[in-house]
Amino acid sequence: MTATAAVTAGYTLAAGPVRADVIKTDTNGLNAGDARIKVTDGEMPGYFARPEGAANPPVVLVAMEIFGLHEYIKDVTRRLAKLGVFAVAPDYYFRKGTDLTKVTDIPQLLPIVNSKPDAELLSDLDSTVAWAKSQGGDTSRLGIIGFCRGGRTVWEYAAHSPTLKAGAAFYGPPVDPPNPLWPKSPTQLAPEMKAPVLGLYGEADSGIPVAAVEALKAALAANKKTAEFKIYPGAPHGFHADYRASYRKEAADDAWAQMQAWFKKYGVLS
Numbered sequence: 715m716t717a718t719a720a721v722t723a724g725y726t727l728a729a730g731p732v733r734a735d736v737i738k739t740d741t742n743g744l745n746a747g748d749a750r751i752k753v754t755d756g757e758m759p760g761y762f763a764r765p766e767g768a769a770n771p772p773v774v775l776v777a778m779e780i781f782g783l784h785e786y787i788k789d790v791t792r793r794l795a796k797l798g799v800f801a802v803a804p805d806y807y808f809r810k811g812t813d814l815t816k817v818t819d820i821p822q823l824l825p826i827v828n829s830k831p832d833a834e835l836l837s838d839l840d841s842t843v844a845w846a847k848s849q850g851g852d853t854s855r856l857g858i859i860g861f862c863r864g865g866r867t868v869w870e871y872a873a874h875s876p877t878l879k880a881g882a883a884f885y886g887p888p889v890d891p892p893n894p895l896w897p898k899s900p901t902q903l904a905p906e907m908k909a910p911v912l913g914l915y916g917e918a919d920s921g922i923p924v925a926a927v928e929a930l931k932a933a934l935a936a937n938k939k940t941a942e943f944k945i946y947p948g949a950p951h952g953f954h955a956d957y958r959a960s961y962r963k964e965a966a967d968d969a970w971a972q973m974q975a976w977f978k979k980y981g982v983l984s
Contacts, residue, residue: 736957739792746792751845753838759805761788763795772982773851775842776803777860777867780827782814786957800851806838831895836874857982869900878909880980882973884954885915887922888930904933910940912976914969916949
């Protein structure tokens, strides 16, 4: 995606103005804080939240947008923990040496995040799962949720991980721009999907045409893969991002409920 297309699609920077009624989830009944996750070349920062006193809670990975590990992603992590899961958001862009939450220029941001190889990304997610298991999480009930670029990550990880139980992709692009570091787009990976994925998209997303979502849906069906899609009428890209002007409460609330039902259906949530 070009910088111009990104702006058109509603990629408002995390460092920009925040809506006054942004959702804030407390830590009552939770253990939450920073994580240090062992990866192949060092330690990756992250943020986790889990219910206090819960033995062997299911694990849900939180795949962030392109804006780094900012407060919205941390809040989503706490929301998931309130549902009874051990949620972990890995900061897998940490090697870039730039605090993405402070970047104020989309053209500066995109080259940084686009230089992240898929192979490294998937390895980082595997390392996050291993870390959660070492901390008492039940990785036999593993889910992943992601937003925007993190929605793409959900599809990619569903094709990679043989242990994933289910994924929920919020407006993850089905087709990639040319990038040698990203061998296959989600649509190209349709034959390799190993877990059921729920795709949640906005009809008015100017960066992800409904036709591209329908093509992904058709590719999955042709390969007899389990997936469901919901396209929200009039909803733009980023409709779940409550800190941005793109937020649409009705669509966001419904999508969150759909995600919970999906995770219950496939054994992530009880």
